[in-house]
Amino acid sequence: MLIDRLKAGGPAIAKQGILVAFILFMIVFSVMSDRFMTTGNVMSVFRQATIIGVIALGVTIVVIGGNLDLSVGSMLSFATVLVVDLHDKIGPELAIPVMVLATLCLGAINGFLIGILRLNSLIVTLGMLSVIQGLVLIYSGGQNVDIANQTDTWFRFFGRGAIFGVATPIIIFLGLALVFHVIMTRMPFGRRVIAVGGNPTASVFSGVPRSRVVFMTYLISALCVAVAAMILGSRVMGSQNNVGQGYELQVLAAVILGGTSLLGGSGSILRTVLGVLMLAFIQNGLILMGQPYYTQWLVTWAVIIIAVWLDVAAKRGRLFSPIA
């Protein structure tokens, strides 16, 4: 009787595995370090997580639509270099719209190649990763860029400012997360993305404009990168020309940790937020415990594989893969 109930409950717990793991990690870190659970620390971790977090929101939507976006890393370099460089040349009120438009153009190229021409998203965005990195280097001539007057510009608001004592990046991140959550769960567009990711053929037969939906997901992803670039540029007040290198895979790790399936058709924005925060808190907790920063990568390795394994195991109803 009890065993039956445990068996029935097992998959349910496994489905909330990420939440359980998150709480477990938080408890362990709180016990191991008395500085971990302080408002100051939690806020600073939150703020550090916003850049990967904002990008992860967009990538989650792309992945739910059944595609991948590996170009977000170099797109972040592109957008940050552009906005920081233009800030001194044409002023922030013009630099921001120019940067957003340019980034959206890159997203539109992705969307055109993958949505309209139906090319493989992994390879297209891999190619775009390389192309955009090249564009950044050509634009900046290999130089890093800086904002000359870092204190007297209202541009500092996005990365360094605060509203009612809460840092602006956190508000932007959570606000965007809420908006996207509503879009994905309460609006027709969200349903369409899930339909296209779940079964592209069936979605077309049900009258979903597949090409347009995929195109839109890449525009959203690019928009998120633009927002992240605003936060990053404003916080650092300068940019190296490879600042986003490697972000694409860290972002993907957070999205996967949030339980979004790479096959498309399932996933949730709020769980991605959880995945992002979990990676950030693991990093912070291990450092507070006196571990070197690279220990987080080892822990992340184990956490990602175990999280996805439990997810897969719950779906197929057995722990080990049936293939011989």
Next chain:
Amino acid sequence: MRALSNNPILYWLMRNPIWGFVIVVFIFFSLSADHFFSGRNLTNIVVQTSTIGLIALGMTLVMINGNIDLSVGATLALAAAFAVDVQSWAMFATWGNWQILPAVCIALLVGILMGAINGFIVWKTGVDAFIVTLGAMLGIRGLVFVYTGESSFYAMNFAYSDFSSMTLGPFPVLAVIFVLAVLAVHWLLSRTVHGRNTYAVGGNREAAVNAGIRVGPHMMINFMLIGFLAALSGVLLSTQMGAATPNLGRDYELWVITAVVLGGTKLTGGKGDIIGTLGGVLAIGILRNGMNLMQVPAFFVYVILGSILIAVLFLDKRFNRNADGGLRL
């Protein structure tokens, strides 16, 4: 079209468009770059491409299987760190130049072990190889930092760094090793049971299981092979530098996948060969080398390579759509 495909050479080029591209850029750079067409530069290209080329050989196997390996850059760095560090272990202090032998063996074994871990996880958990190796990419890089303690190692034994400048007749040893590896993997893929099974597993996993192929161990062997090749590449790279840095091989996985896809291997599995991969690797190598000689800033190479990758994908889709037999919606 029919007249064209009757000519065997043109037919072959249509099947392997990347070699057409290799020939075009080769002729272009021979005519326009002064020092391109010399024996010395051509062997240089082979040596330069061998680092990515060796890994690409393994990636071809793994991708024909329908898997992918993103952890190769980290494996390369770990193997390089072991190869350089083990030489200076106290127990080998009296071995003279022979201290290099255990160092290289341990480095290669570490590579095989990392591949085995990836393969075993893919086999037993059934988690997609993309996710497993994405995790391993972070984790193995973590191992590199744990092992090296964030510092670079330098080879104290100069015989080790001299190895890269040794020649076998007129050819550099590194180029010879790469060519031998190409031949070996080509033989493995086209002439052995394991090679046949590789295509079978990638083409239709269920059918492969029904045909009695032990799919799990088979995939694990291929992951061990790519681990070995990544480690070999790491060892050879560290002989060229005489050192191993913890950040060695970052982004190599992306270059390698670019080369393999240029060579016509399908991400969905079941299709691809070593001849194509060699073409992809050479295309990247010749472009980089030739543009260097023409003093084009390195930035443009990124743009050109990325554009070619997308263009190849586009052309492939246009010309091979009928072969897919898929419904276009």
